[in-house]
Amino acid sequence: MTDSMTQDWPRERVLPLEGGRNFRDLGGYPTADGRTVKWGLIFRSGSPSKLTQADWDHLCARGVKALCDFRSSREREAEPFAWTECEGFSYWARDYETSFAELRETMRSGFATGEAARAGMMAGYRELPFDQAPGYRQLFAHLKAQEVPLIFNCSAGKDRAGTAAALVLSALGVPRDVVMQDFTLTNEVVDLHRILTGRAKAAGTLSTQPVDVSAAILTADPDYISAALASIDERHGSIEGYLRDVLDVKEAELQAMRDALLD
Numbered sequence: 001m002t003d004s005m006t007q008d009w010p011r012e013r014v015l016p017l018e019g020g021r022n023f024r025d026l027g028g029y030p031t032a033d034g035r036t037v038k039w040g041l042i043f044r045s046g047s048p049s050k051l052t053q054a055d056w057d058h059l060c061a062r063g064v065k066a067l068c069d070f071r072s073s074r075e076r077e078a079e080p081f082a083w084t085e086c087e088g089f090s091y092w093a094r095d096y097e098t099s100f101a102e103l104r105e106t107m108r109s110g111f112a113t114g115e116a117a118r119a120g121m122m123a124g125y126r127e128l129p130f131d132q133a134p135g136y137r138q139l140f141a142h143l144k145a146q147e148v149p150l151i152f153n154c155s156a157g158k159d160r161a162g163t164a165a166a167l168v169l170s171a172l173g174v175p176r177d178v179v180m181q182d183f184t185l186t187n188e189v190v191d192l193h194r195i196l197t198g199r200a201k202a203a204g205t206l207s208t209q210p211v212d213v214s215a216a217i218l219t220a221d222p223d224y225i226s227a228a229l230a231s232i233d234e235r236h237g238s239i240e241g242y243l244r245d246v247l248d249v250k251e252a253e254l255q256a257m258r259d260a261l262l263d
Contacts, residue, residue, distance in 0.1 A: 046157030114212030
């Protein structure tokens with residue numbers, strides 16, 4: 001992969017949406033067998049709550065069929081998505097309290113440090129493929145059924161959505177170094193510190209944390225997604241084993257998915 005190609009990725013990938021947050025196309029990535037992920041079929045995003053009517057019209061014109069919202073109940077209540085009931089459009093979400101529970105408890109304690117926050121992020125990423133399995137299973141159900149174009153999102157578009165993107169790209173045969181580059185692209189295309197630290201200063205929120213703590217939490221560190229993928233390898237032997245055992249993706253379904261989503 002040349003430097004010039006890498007530098008072009010943000011321009012090609014970030015959709016021109018007024019209210020988009022880290023809203024990116026996963027198309028164009030090369031696979032190990034020489035194919036390429038098709039453009040315009042799979043989109044990763046942060047919270048969709050700020051999308052304007054013009055943004056939604058743009059997405060509808062692209063034929064978007066489904067959205068998997070990985071945000072918690074509280075996050076969705078704070079930033080609701082306006083188009084959950086559109087005809088011909090499937091919106092999925094589930095009720096749960098939180099992820100990264102240990103890290104959040106450390107933040108509430110008032111004794112968080114950058115080192116502790118990074119350790120908490122690493123521990124949280126090792127559990128994300130399993131904590132968020134209901135959402136990831138739904139995402140892959142859409143992909144198996146070829147219900148695309150589709151969007152998946154979390155709040156920042158970095159952790160839960162970033163792990164989902166790594167799972168999708170890995171399932172399609174995209175090499176791990178390219179998966180890492182997609183993950184860290186968040187650092188280039190969105191200012192999460194500005195967006196997420198300006199909220200009300202309730203105890204344990206990012207706005208109350210030292211700079212090194214919020215930096216550890218908001219950075220798309222390649223070691224984080226490496227921890228998630230290593231955890232999968234340790235528990236299931238491979239991405240294919242995880243897809244089979246946890247997300248109910250059979251080998252024939254995976255091959256059909258690749259044929260549908262790759263050029």
